[in-house]
Amino acid sequence: MLKELDVNSWVFGRRSSLEGVYDSVSDIVENVRKSGDSALFEYAKKFDRVELESLAVTEDEVEAAYDEVDGHLVENLIEAEARISEFHELQRRNDLWLREIQPGITLGVKTTPLQRVGCYVPGGRASYPSTALMTAVPARVAGVREICACTPPPVNPLTIVAFDIAGVSEIYRAGGAQAIAAMALGTDSIKPVQKIVGPGNVYVTAAKMMLRDHAEIDFPAGPSEIGIIADSSANPEFIAADILAQAEHDPNAACVLVTTDRSLAERVDKEVSKLLLNAPRNEIIEKALAQSGFVIADSMSQAVSFIDEIAPEHLSIQVSDSLSVLNRVRNAGSIFVGPYAPVACGDYASGTNHVLPTAGYSKVYSGLNVDHFCKTSTVQIIDREGLEDIGDIVETLADAEGLHAHAESVRIRRK
Numbered sequence: 001m002l003k004e005l006d007v008n009s010w011v012f013g014r015r016s017s018l019e020g021v022y023d024s025v026s027d028i029v030e031n032v033r034k035s036g037d038s039a040l041f042e043y044a045k046k047f048d049r050v051e052l053e054s055l056a057v058t059e060d061e062v063e064a065a066y067d068e069v070d071g072h073l074v075e076n077l078i079e080a081e082a083r084i085s086e087f088h089e090l091q092r093r094n095d096l097w098l099r100e101i102q103p104g105i106t107l108g109v110k111t112t113p114l115q116r117v118g119c120y121v122p123g124g125r126a127s128y129p130s131t132a133l134m135t136a137v138p139a140r141v142a143g144v145r146e147i148c149a150c151t152p153p154p155v156n157p158l159t160i161v162a163f164d165i166a167g168v169s170e171i172y173r174a175g176g177a178q179a180i181a182a183m184a185l186g187t188d189s190i191k192p193v194q195k196i197v198g199p200g201n202v203y204v205t206a207a208k209m210m211l212r213d214h215a216e217i218d219f220p221a222g223p224s225e226i227g228i229i230a231d232s233s234a235n236p237e238f239i240a241a242d243i244l245a246q247a248e249h250d251p252n253a254a255c256v257l258v259t260t261d262r263s264l265a266e267r268v269d270k271e272v273s274k275l276l277l278n279a280p281r282n283e284i285i286e287k288a289l290a291q292s293g294f295v296i297a298d299s300m301s302q303a304v305s306f307i308d309e310i311a312p313e314h315l316s317i318q319v320s321d322s323l324s325v326l327n328r329v330r331n332a333g334s335i336f337v338g339p340y341a342p343v344a345c346g347d348y349a350s351g352t353n354h355v356l357p358t359a360g361y362s363k364v365y366s367g368l369n370v371d372h373f374c375k376t377s378t379v380q381i382i383d384r385e386g387l388e389d390i391g392d393i394v395e396t397l398a399d400a401e402g403l404h405a406h407a408e409s410v411r412i413r414r415k
């Protein structure tokens, strides 16, 4: 079931799966640009098989959603929200910090939340109330005033409840590339946003990449991935369970086991086949496993460098000296250390964020956090004494650049 992989060609294949949908996504974007709301109604019928009556979810519908869902589920959502909020509160920066660098010169940084952001919450092959929390809670913690959200119809009432718990002010029934286009370009019903965050399938991710001139984005957060680094001390059943857990998201999901022990790879393979027999989403999993597999490394150092090349969305460390691997590894969206840290804990309830870069992008992007919803301005407070101190440098360098007016703006004050 799991085949041996070549790291380089696997990494290349992961990136190119997005390129395959750019043409169809650009048609969808153009249609939303031209026809706005009516394109959203049309695509809901075509892709989600829903005849929409309206795009916006009303306050009455939010109230009705609470009546529809089991109270026990709501309690669990509230508990998860509290854990996610607590971890994200720790990430908040001071609104303003100032430090006197020398007499007369004080420098600092002022942090300002974005005004209006859009959260995309997937809903094609599964519904994702947890992602409603993961996208909106950091925005709320950052202080964003207007948090709008799009998710494909029909919208699960639990997702509506999760939006409400997280503090979302506007919810729209729109999915896929068309939802991203609507939030980036605006339609009659959906006011454009400054930034779009949230995960989705290849269509959603391609649309985010294409519309970056109109709305800033978090990063490409496409089909789920797990990388596992393991040695002979690892439990093959636990590893197989983690593989299935990410594979069940999407036929384009991918799982890679990197190990120094070939016999572990064989045992994991057997466990995967066993677990698959009772997996309700086995059709999706089998497709995802077709682009998954294992890599045999000669040493733990080589295993770490393979993981760094793969740069997985999630990394599970299943080795005897896990802290040494944690210290050495550079590229992974979120890292799960030890046999009792399944990725599913981060998906729902440890408090960390599950919106993470995929397709090798954890080499350059961080997972979703409070900073994604803020921007900073540097500040300088300079008095006469401070200006006297740095005035010569400014005048000299400005003159050297031939920028007379720059130099003069200092000279005029020092007269």
Ligand SMILES: NC(=O)c1ccc[n+]([C@@H]2O[C@H](COP(=O)([O-])OP(=O)(O)OC[C@H]3O[C@@H](n4cnc5c(N)ncnc54)[C@H](O)[C@@H]3O)[C@@H](O)[C@H]2O)c1
Residues within 6 Å of the ligand: 024, 043, 047, 048, 121, 122, 123, 124, 125, 126, 131, 152, 174, 175, 176, 177, 178, 199, 200, 201, 202, 203, 204, 220, 221, 222, 223, 224, 249, 250, 253, 313, 354, 355, 356, 357, 358
């Ligand atoms: N990286 C992360 O942080 C993260 C987190 C959670 C989920 N995910 C991923 O999010 C994805 C969710 O995918 P999903 O499909 O369930 O939901 P989705 O909401 O991303 O996509 C559903 C939408 O895709 C569009 N679509 C479907 N087929 C299409 C086609 N042929 N052409 C154009 N558009 C089409 C439709 O508009 C539909 O509403 C999975 O890949 C999952 O692994 C990633």
Ligand SMILES: N[C@H](CO)Cc1c[nH]c[nH+]1
Residues within 6 Å of the ligand: 128, 130, 131, 223, 224, 225, 246, 313, 347, 354, 355, 356
């Ligand atoms: N594993 C997903 C990120 O790739 C997040 C998620 C949501 N629900 C379950 N899992």
Ligand SMILES: [Zn+2]
Residues within 6 Å of the ligand: 224, 245, 246, 249, 344, 347
């Ligand atoms: Zn998951």
